[in-house]
Amino acid sequence: MDILANLALGFSVALTPYTLMLAVIGCFLGTIIGALPGLGPSNGVAILIPITFTLGLDATQALVLMTAVYYGAMYGGRISSILLNIPGDEPALMTTLDGYPMAKAGRAGDALVLSGVASFVGALLATIGLMLLAPMLARVAYLFGPSEYFALYLLAFCTLGGMASNNQAKAALASCIGLGIAMIGVDNNSGLPRLTGGNLHLMDGIDFLVAIVGLFAIAEVFFFIESHGKGSSIGVKLEKVRIPWKDIRETTPTMLRSSGVGFIAGILPGAGASLGSFLTYMVEKSIAGPKGGFGTGVAKGVAAPEAGNNAAAGGALVPMLTLGVPGSGTTAVLLALLMTLNITPGPTLFTDRPEVVWGLIASLLIANFVLLLMNVPMVKIFVKILMVPAWVLLPGVTMISFVGIYSLSGSYFDLLLMIGFGGLGYILRKLDIPTVPVILGILLGGNMENALRRAMVLSDGDMTYLFSSPISIGLWVAAIAGFIAPMFLRGVLRKPQAVTD
């Protein structure tokens, strides 16, 4: 009973008062971050990383705080989807399809409670899945050599690019931008500077936190300025919140199915929570058939995507922890956190630092219950926070980003780079070029190159070594399929647009 012993270790770490407090704070902050439109889990976590770092938390504590924020943001995303018809984050888009019509029909409270419960079911099951599956996958990961890792990184870029964008060329270009940026700085193997253009500030390379905060948070500010902060007033009324037992009972099978589908979607490298909520909604819609009334405000249409995206959030942690390959944009940001804390994710993490992994899993279990409490009885508090106008919120977010990045290095150069990345992020998003592959490229570029070079050292320059094992051949095939298949499926899997009034 390894798992029980490990869990006991985990809870002994997670149940210390300080860690517990961090988990609760993380849940609270996360729910706010998720609920506020324009401040999704990726940029919320990104902004908080430098600040966590300067607080001097140890690895486990920092990880507990940030994953609590991550889970919290996944819960919180539904609040603005339902009340404002604006998804608080990308995965919550599907929740607007039935959540907002339900709220307009005077059942805002029911929708919020139901989606809160669905989030809980999805996240809890996914955390249990993570607990069971991650150690197994970690054992498989021992079989991975440099050529397998190289293929795995390629797979992550291909599937992420294939899923995240409507244009493969744009996704590939985005990955290349990230990989290209990752090359800047001193080369690990030869110790000589590369592509710095003689600039001393660039010798250390570009800090991925600077890029992440710029691409996500600062770019968001530019978008808000463009839209003049419109569209953040609550259009529906929220009366007394009661627990709709009947809806919960009726949607239980939906929640369970969606948790399974979402979890699997989350595990796929690069697919992530958006795909999870999308797939679950589509699955439930086709099970219910045309009589199901999906899109008109039915309970199942709220429960399915919420269970799905929270389950995917848990699933996305599996490849991140065991292989070091994130399954979504936010887990990419969490990977950045691990790298900042000098923790190398991968199979050795489970044997060398069990207290980190199991402490994290135990705190995720605790965080789920805390989040259920916050998101069902206390949901009104978060609804109040939605009233904060954009012209206070966005300057605040900007200033926090600046202080965070400034506290990392104390140099104006990083701040300028961050603004530059903000501008780049704005243009990329305008042109429908996904920004997550850029982040992934910056994060994984160094590792990917090292894997390739180590593989070539092992094989003495023989390229066929890259395809020499069944695992790597499988990964190459999956990578190519993941990149090409969406081109043909695009007609079938068109993302539905949010309902408009």
Place this chain on the structure above:
Amino acid sequence: MASDRIFGLVALFVALAYIASATQIQTSFLADPVGPRAFPILVGAVAALSALAMIVRPDPDPAWPTGRTWISLVVAVLVLVGYAYTLKPLGFIVPTAIAAGVLSYQLSPRPVAAAVTGVALSVGLFVLFRYALGLGLIPLPKGLF
């Protein structure tokens, strides 16, 4: 159409320049079979191909902001750049109040509300960072008092 083509062209030039500078990377005598040049060149080549694909098959244009919004965006960038340069010499409070105030004004053009937001955010965040989170921020320029 045009947006994608322009961006693709820019990206193509950047990619070619990137490849060109990657060929200039110094190699050490202890080189591995791949060396420090191959991967950047590979990345640059894929980027150039993708950029070409964008030029050949562009997507429809996005809705770009119009005149006044552009000015707002440029002002926002300039304010942020100014903020980046002044944060260290002038201390936290004054530059933050100005930058936050201007940004707030860009989002909702009401001078009084924006000024109040700027000052309140600046002081509030300073208290939060300095006393609750313990970051070593300098409130005001040294030697003022």
